[in-house]
Amino acid sequence: MPLTLGLTGMDPATESALQTAFKVANAQLGGHWTLVQEQQADFVVVDMDSMYGPMSWLRLHASGKAVVALTAAQRTQADYLLTHPFSADSLVRLLGEIATHSGQSLPTPAPAPVAPATVQIPQQPRTDPTAALPDVVVELLQTDLARAKAAVAQQAATAAIPATRAPVAAAPIAAPAAPAVPATPPPAAASAPAFPVAPAVVAPATAAVSVSPSVPTITVSGDGMLDWLVPGRLRGLLRVGSGNERILIDADHRKYHGPAALKPLSGLFDRGFAPAEFELLPAAQWDSAAVQLGAPMPLTRLVWFGNLLAGRGRLAPGHDPHRRYRMTKWPQTEREYPKHFRIATVMMKAPATLAEIAEASGVTESEVADFINANLATGFAEPEGDPTPAEPAKSGGLFGRLRGR
Structure with missing residues (x-):
């Protein structure tokens, strides 16, 4: 009886690489496995390190499916573990282990004439949560983008402020704009996520303005990193920090380059930063430095981490x-x-x-x-709303029933 394998909860690049590795591994095992849709599969591989992997695991676990966790972690709650990054050889070992547990004996893998290359999947950039915004919010952000472009054009005509790219949509925060860049907050700002807010300045020389006290904030005294990460506060291609805490910030596109792990960057959120500490880089120098630090990641990941610590x-x-x-x-x-x-x-x-x-x-x-x-x-x-108060107990007995009439 053939064994069936399905794939779910992963990005297209990972799925394509896994399919390639499966074909090589299955050929070495005599073709006893078949790759099918998730619903028809006896065993399903789930990328536990992806955005939707954990939810896929919960759903499959509840339906009784046997789950193979694809993860960089050394242990998992799933039935089987496929360590990331994977290769055809590691998939051979996994499929052989599953077949043995299923009571089937597979032939010893035949040595390939040419050693199969390891299928390495580069770390995927974190999914930006704003990608799932409703269409109406996207339209509002696009409207605000046009306003931001007009404001930048007006500012460029009166002051020479270096900028390499046009700014993207303004912050989903109901905060006043700086005097140097007048702009009206978007209508959707009142219902948007409450990012930490700070004095909204576009250039270091621009004067700071106050922020509405109705928005809850947690910040380091002075201009902490969370204050600088507010959309619209920084512009251009910037470098900040030193040593293991050095990062590159593409402020206009809300991306950054830095270590894959977050904990080494905790020191960035423990102190304030002067405007001069953000170094504006030429495009050529930026490209060279960005290649050394790896793939870009959404700036919201740093906002998440900063609030986790704050x-x-x-x-x-x-x-x-x-x-x-x-x-x-x-x-x-x-x-x-x-x-x-x-x-x-x-x-x-x-x-x-x-x-x-x-x-x-x-x-x-x-x-x-x-x-x-x-x-x-x-x-x-x-x-959510405040807890519902407990309903007072009704008095019992004859007099209680009489009073209730």
């Missing part, structure tokens, strides 16, 4: 720990924080308080608070 175990000001919070969609969980998968799973089921989430996920309330802060700032979580 609360230090407490919810951001303006958010009640006794309210219930829920996930609006599955977030990109980081490998450096394995407990976040458990927290997100609990919050996807139903709104809950910090204490309820901590008890259900088996983590501390401070870890839950930090996780909620990060996802409130990036639009993946939102607060």
